Amino acid sequence: xxxxxxxxxxxxxxxxxxxxxxxxxxxxxxxxxxxxxxxxxxxxxxxxxxxxxxxxxxxxxxxxxxxxxxxxxxxxxxxxxxxxxxxxxxxxxxxxxxxxxxxxxxxxxxxxxxxxxxxxxxxxxxxxxxxxxxxxxxxxxxxxxxxxxxxxxxxxxxxxxxxxxxxxxxxxxxxxxxxxxxxxxxxxxxxxxxxxxxxxxxxxxxxxxxxxx
Amino acid sequence: xxxxxxxxxxxxxxxxxxxxxxxxxxxxxxxxxxxxxxxxxxxxxxxxxxxxxxxxxxxxxxxxxxxxxxxxxxxxxxxxxxxxxxxxxxxxxxxxxxxxxxxxxxxxxxxxxxxxxxxxxxxxxxxxxxxxxxxxxxxxxxxxxxxxxxxxxxxxxxxxxxxxxxxxxxxxxxxxxxxxxxxxxxxxxxxxxxxxxxxxxxxxxxxxxxxxxxxxxxxxxxxxxxxxxxxxxxxxxxxxxxxxxxxxxx
Numbered sequence: 001x002x003x004x005x006x007x008x009x010x011x012x013x014x015x016x017x018x019x020x021x022x023x024x025x026x027x028x029x030x031x032x033x034x035x036x037x038x039x040x041x042x043x044x045x046x047x048x049x050x051x052x053x054x055x056x057x058x059x060x061x062x063x064x065x066x067x068x069x070x071x072x073x074x075x076x077x078x079x080x081x082x083x084x085x086x087x088x089x090x091x092x093x094x095x096x097x098x099x100x101x102x103x104x105x106x107x108x109x110x111x112x113x114x115x116x117x118x119x120x121x122x123x124x125x126x127x128x129x130x131x132x133x134x135x136x137x138x139x140x141x142x143x144x145x146x147x148x149x150x151x152x153x154x155x156x157x158x159x160x161x162x163x164x165x166x167x168x169x170x171x172x173x174x175x176x177x178x179x180x181x182x183x184x185x186x187x188x189x190x191x192x193x194x195x196x197x198x199x200x201x202x203x204x205x206x207x208x209x210x211x212x213x
Numbered sequence: 214x215x216x217x218x219x220x221x222x223x224x225x226x227x228x229x230x231x232x233x234x235x236x237x238x239x240x241x242x243x244x245x246x247x248x249x250x251x252x253x254x255x256x257x258x259x260x261x262x263x264x265x266x267x268x269x270x271x272x273x274x275x276x277x278x279x280x281x282x283x284x285x286x287x288x289x290x291x292x293x294x295x296x297x298x299x300x301x302x303x304x305x306x307x308x309x310x311x312x313x314x315x316x317x318x319x320x321x322x323x324x325x326x327x328x329x330x331x332x333x334x335x336x337x338x339x340x341x342x343x344x345x346x347x348x349x350x351x352x353x354x355x356x357x358x359x360x361x362x363x364x365x366x367x368x369x370x371x372x373x374x375x376x377x378x379x380x381x382x383x384x385x386x387x388x389x390x391x392x393x394x395x396x397x398x399x400x401x402x403x404x405x406x407x408x409x410x411x412x413x414x415x416x417x418x419x420x421x422x423x424x425x426x427x428x429x430x431x432x433x434x435x436x437x438x439x440x441x442x443x444x445x446x447x448x449x450x451x452x453x454x455x456x457x458x459x460x461x462x463x
Contacts, residue, residue, distance in 0.1 A: 007456075008258065008449040011265040040274070060294075068268045 007067065014054065014065040022062050027123045032061040034117045041110045042069060044076040047084060058114070075106040087115060220358055223421030232358045233334075237308055239415045244310035246410040248285050248318075253405060254416075260287070262454050263351060266380045267291050269447070269458055275299040276346040279370065281335045282306055282353020286315035292349075293319075293328050303340075305333040335363040340370045347371075351380040355426035364439035371461040377441060379432065382423040383448070383455035390451045398423065429455045 025032050035058045043056040055069040077084075079102040090096035093115040097108060104111070125145060130138030168176045175183070220229045227235060243250065251259050266288065272278055274297045280289045283304040292302045304319070306312040309332055316330045333339050335350065335357050348367045357363045367377050385391040398420035406416030427435060429446050432455070436444045441459025448455050 006449060006451065007265050007447050008261050008454075011268070012258075012261045015261060015264055066268045067265070070271050071273065 010052070010067045014067055018063065018065040021065070024121065024123055025061065025063065027125065027127055028121050029124075031117050031121050034113075035063065036061055038110055038114060038117075041074040041114075042071065043111060043114060044069070044073045045084065046076065046078040047081050048078060049080040056114070073106060075104065075108065075111040077105075077111065078103040088118060090115070090119075093119075221425050223418045223425065229358060233307070236356045239418055240308040241310045242412050243410055243415050244308070244314050247311065247314065250406070250410055250416075253409060254402060258450060259352075262380060262449055262456070263287050263291075265447070265449065266349060266351060266378050266456055267295070269456060270347050270349065270376060270378055272296060272347050277301045277303075277344060277372075279303045279305060279338075279340070279345045279348045281333070281338075281348065281350040281367070282356070284311045284315055284351075284353075286319045288349055288351055289315070289328065290319055290322065290324055292347075293324050296327060298327055300327055301329065302327055303329045303331055303345075305331045305335075305338070307332065307334050336366055337362075338366045338370050342369050343372045344370050345372060345375055347376050347378070349378045349380070352382070354379055354381050354432075355422050360427075361435060361439060364436060364441070368440050368461055373461055373463045375461050377436070377457075377459045377461075379436070379457040379459075381432070381455065381457070382426060383432075383452055384428040386448060386452040390453070394453060429457075432457055 025035065039059040041058060045054050045056065047053070053067065055066040055073070057064040057066065057069075077087075079100070083100055083102050086100055087093060087096045087102060093112045094108075096102075097104060097112070126139065126142035129142050129145075132138065133141060167173045218229050219226050220232050221227070222232050222235050240247075255262075270278075270292075272292055272295050274295065276296050277300065278289075278292045278296060280286075280292065280302065283289050283306050286304055289302050289304040293300075296302060304312070304315055306315065312330055312332055319325075319328060331339065335353065336359055348371055350363075350367070354360055354363065364377075371377060385394050399417075402416045402420050403413040406419075407413035410416070426432075429448065429452070433444050433446055436457060436459040439459075440461075442462045444457065444459040446455045446457040
């Protein structure tokens with residue numbers, strides 16, 4: 001028997017999450033405006049592992065999170081938590097939806113739009129800092145943090161690139177992505193040929209049995 | 214005089230006609246500190262219970278909503294945001310002190326236009342038949358003298374296909390939780406009421422009225438008897454609170 005989660009529990013979690021998301025949206029006015037274009041759309045996300053169901057409804061520059069919704073849903077997506085994480089962080093959400101393991105029902109265009117808004121969330125951290133520290137100190141600190149963040153992002157992407165090159169080219173610990181994709185394609189084709197051969201052998205066996213009878 | 218002429222007020226047996234006045238005195242007394250006491254008594258969880266009620270209500274833009282015993286307007290405020298300028302939310306309460314606190318709070322927060330305030334008795338709702346898409350009553354039904362009459366009145370004002378949501382204290386489903394809850398209700402609540410609101414009696418009544426309120430299954434049967442269909446309930450916080458939902462047949 002499936003365990004029934006107390007509605008108060010997941011409602012509290014969604015309330016906290018909604019608060020955080022909307023606070024972030026308040027600091028990203030451009031994304032908020034984009035979100036309004038999706039007003040009246042309802043997205044149902046059914047996560048199978050762990051089993052959670054959440055409905056997202058944008059509107060008035062906010063995102064509403066609900067555990068229950070009994071109306072018409074624009075887009076419904078089913079998959080595991082890792083599948084959803086893959087979609088949320090994908091550079092190309094369309095490709096992620098087509099090639100991924102997510103099961104999609106309804107209109108995919110608003111979902112892709114929502115993913116783009118979330119992944120390009122441009123939060124203006126300066127506004128709350130200025131509110132607390134004042135114009136001069138807040139601006140200075142925000143500039144320092146912006147510089148540190150940009151340096152960190154560049155450093156991490158550079159490090160990632162170099163590490164990839166070292167693993168593939170220098171240490172030869174792992175084949176490059178294209179080589180690996182080629183290999184998988186060959187394996188897939190081999191699998192198909194084996195299946196065809198198996199069915200041909202079965203057909204021959206059946207015909208031999210008929211001739212003997 | 215028959216036994217029918219008396220009803221319960223907490224654990225006390227009182228004349229049916231006197232209950233409304235006694236309940237009114239309780240709420241006149243607690244109105245000014247109602248929100249603060251709710252937050253203290255429930256550790257803020259009442260907001261989660263109300264949020265779940267809103268989710269289950271299925272209220273959408275343009276809907277008409279009636280919030281009975283709306284008190285300080287927590288549900289009405291959220292509904293007013295959801296229904297938007299094309300919708301209508303009526304905050305109704307029998308108690309003028311509670312209604313004044315709710316009206317002032319909502320107006321002070323800039324909520325106006327789609328909100329109306331009506332002093333009304335849940336048993337005799339002053340609205341035409343088939344007026345609302347959704348009717349809610351949160352922590353109010355147990356104070357109503359004739360609950361069956363009130364449920365039938367709510368059914369009458371609902372549009373066909375409309376939903377009634379009753380959020381109310383109920384019976385915990387775990388004996389251990391039930392014991393802890395009893396201790397909290399009868400030992401801690403009156404003390405809290407005395408210290409914060411300077412009114413222990415009202416909070417003693419609150420604990421008693423919760424125990425006298427019908428349990429989950431009984432209330433569901435009452436809703437079905439009143440004429441609601443597809444009746445169901447969701448226990449929250451181990452059954453300390455239950456949300457009942459019923460629909461008016463199309």
